[in-house]
Amino acid sequence: MRQNEAPREPSGPGPIIEFDRVDKSFGDLMVLDELSFRVDPGERVTLIGPSGSGKTTILRLLMTLEKVTPKADPERDGGVVWLEGKPYSHMEKKGVLVPANEKWLRRRRSRVGMVFQQFNLFPNMRVLRNVTEAQVHVAGRSKEEAEAKARELLELVGLAEKTDEYPSRLSGGQQQRVAIARALAMDPDILLLDEVTSALDPELVADVLAVLRDVAESTSITMLCVTHEMGFARDVSDRVMMFDSGRIVEQGPPDAMFSEPQEARTQDFLRAVLAE
Amino acid sequence: MQTGWSNETLREIFPAIWDGFVVVLQVTLVAGIIAVVLGLLVAIGERNGPVWLRRPLGAVFQFIRNTPLLVQVLIVWTATSLYINPDWSAFAVGSAVLGVHYASYTSESYRAGIDAIPKGQWEAATALNLPTGRVWGAVVLPQMFRRSAAAVGNWVIAMFKEVPTLFIIGVMEMIAEARAFQGQHYTGAVEGYTLAGLLFLAASYPVAVAMRRLENRLASE
Numbered sequence: 001m002r003q004n005e006a007p008r009e010p011s012g013p014g015p016i017i018e019f020d021r022v023d024k025s026f027g028d029l030m031v032l033d034e035l036s037f038r039v040d041p042g043e044r045v046t047l048i049g050p051s052g053s054g055k056t057t058i059l060r061l062l063m064t065l066e067k068v069t070p071k072a073d074p075e076r077d078g079g080v081v082w083l084e085g086k087p088y089s090h091m092e093k094k095g096v097l098v099p100a101n102e103k104w105l106r107r108r109r110s111r112v113g114m115v116f117q118q119f120n121l122f123p124n125m126r127v128l129r130n131v132t133e134a135q136v137h138v139a140g141r142s143k144e145e146a147e148a149k150a151r152e153l154l155e156l157v158g159l160a161e162k163t164d165e166y167p168s169r170l171s172g173g174q175q176q177r178v179a180i181a182r183a184l185a186m187d188p189d190i191l192l193l194d195e196v197t198s199a200l201d202p203e204l205v206a207d208v209l210a211v212l213r214d215v216a217e218s219t220s221i222t223m224l225c226v227t228h229e230m231g232f233a234r235d236v237s238d239r240v241m242m243f244d245s246g247r248i249v250e251q252g253p254p255d256a257m258f259s260e261p262q263e264a265r266t267q268d269f270l271r272a273v274l275a276e
Numbered sequence: 277m278q279t280g281w282s283n284e285t286l287r288e289i290f291p292a293i294w295d296g297f298v299v300v301l302q303v304t305l306v307a308g309i310i311a312v313v314l315g316l317l318v319a320i321g322e323r324n325g326p327v328w329l330r331r332p333l334g335a336v337f338q339f340i341r342n343t344p345l346l347v348q349v350l351i352v353w354t355a356t357s358l359y360i361n362p363d364w365s366a367f368a369v370g371s372a373v374l375g376v377h378y379a380s381y382t383s384e385s386y387r388a389g390i391d392a393i394p395k396g397q398w399e400a401a402t403a404l405n406l407p408t409g410r411v412w413g414a415v416v417l418p419q420m421f422r423r424s425a426a427a428v429g430n431w432v433i434a435m436f437k438e439v440p441t442l443f444i445i446g447v448m449e450m451i452a453e454a455r456a457f458q459g460q461h462y463t464g465a466v467e468g469y470t471l472a473g474l475l476f477l478a479a480s481y482p483v484a485v486a487m488r489r490l491e492n493r494l495a496s497e
Contacts, residue, residue, distance in 0.1 A: 065399050110405045120400035124418040133414060134404035186404065 021078030046233040049243035113188030121167040153181035173204030296450035310375025315382030370442035389424030426491035
């Protein structure tokens with residue numbers, strides 16, 4: 001049932017993300033069960049599936065907001081997330097893989113950016129500082145450089161005139177566009193989008209998706225996207241992965257997935273979502 | 277011995293009570309700084325400190341919160357003067373005990389303010405890879421202060437009103453001054469205590485009103 005990926009040419013560029021038989025459980029609840037998949041650099045992947053199928057957990061693992069459930073022998077049994085060819089959920093210590101510590105994560109996670117369902121802008125900072133804060137204090141840019149970059153990105157998301165507002169004065173859609181600018185300001189190689197339009201009023205969804213289409217077209221950033229916006233998924237993604245109960249049900253290019261899904265569960269799910 | 281109210285006595289006792297009032301303000305300043313700063317450090321330590329520190333810290337401040345101030349004042353004063361240094365002044369020891377006692381309350385208000393910050397704020401900070409110092413300094417504490425300022429301010433007002441407890445170890449605040457005056461002149465107790473009460477009211481009422489305004493302003497923003 002699971003579609004195995006073809007073995008990769010050793011000479012070509014490796015996957016930017018690799019899940020190798022990753023388990024994740026919360027207490028007794030098994031959310032991801034021996035999950036393996038790879039994402040190529042620049043690939044746009046949309047994760048779909050019923051709630052509780054583990055999609056968001058995958059993004060949260062990649063953002064290190066959750067930790068994988070460790071296995072006793074990672075060399076043999078996997079359970080490791082790899083990023084850019086190096087262990088990510090784990091680190092090498094005396095030649096063996098051990099769960100990553102905060103120092104290791106701090107060094108590695110800056111390659112990854114995330115946009116959240118609930119925006120999570122810092123309400124005590126004006127829009128501009130929301131976008132410059134990490135540039136200055138993580139990327140080490142000068143204030144001028146960070147502000148120039150922030151203004152450029154806020155222009156890109158259509159909010160150039162809102163730099164001096166506090167987030168509470170913006171609509172949900174505007175806040176989400178600031179959050180996109182904030183994530184992009186750190187020049188991530190990978191952008192994680194976690195149901196970024198689910199908390200928005202319907203009339204605000206289009207603007208946010210337009211911005212993301214722009215980003216997808218104008219950059220080569222790798223995107224992993226959890227969404228119920230199937231139109232967006234069809235336009236933007238190279239691959240759609242259908243999840244259920246922490247496993248990949250099927251995956252493929254969006255056209256094939258949406259027009260001729262092979263698995264009954266995918267068919268049911270798409271019928272339900274498209275009927276909304 | 278005179279028993280009735282006397283305006284004459286009131287005038288005579290006023291300078292002594294005023295001296296005591298100044299001492300109350302000084303104690304409040306010193307103990308207030310301790311309560312505000314130490315309480316914050318305890319709240320951060322309990323949340324973010326090393327694991328070996330969190331439980332003992334919580335236990336100590338739980339103990340402080342659940343035993344009477346008067347007992348703490350007497351124990352610490354006796355212990356310091358017997359075993360540590362008899363020259364330490366009652367003012368210094370009393371202010372420290374009062375400040376630490378109220379730090380045990382302010383830390384709870386700070387903690388509530390920290391707990392009220394949505395989880396998404398921490399997650400956004402992680403996603404941006406902000407260093408711990410920035411997460412606290414730029415994200416958590418500014419949001420916490422808005423939520424905790426009024427509660428902490430109310431604790432400082434409450435603390436101000438408990439300064440007279442320190443008369444038991446000889447801090448010359450208003451009650452001690454009134455009793456000293458009475459000891460010398462065999463009169464003035466009623467006038468002295470009344471004056472002390474009025475001065476407390478005059479000082480704490482405006483502050484309480486200001487705190488309520490602050491609370492409303494922070495809540496409405």
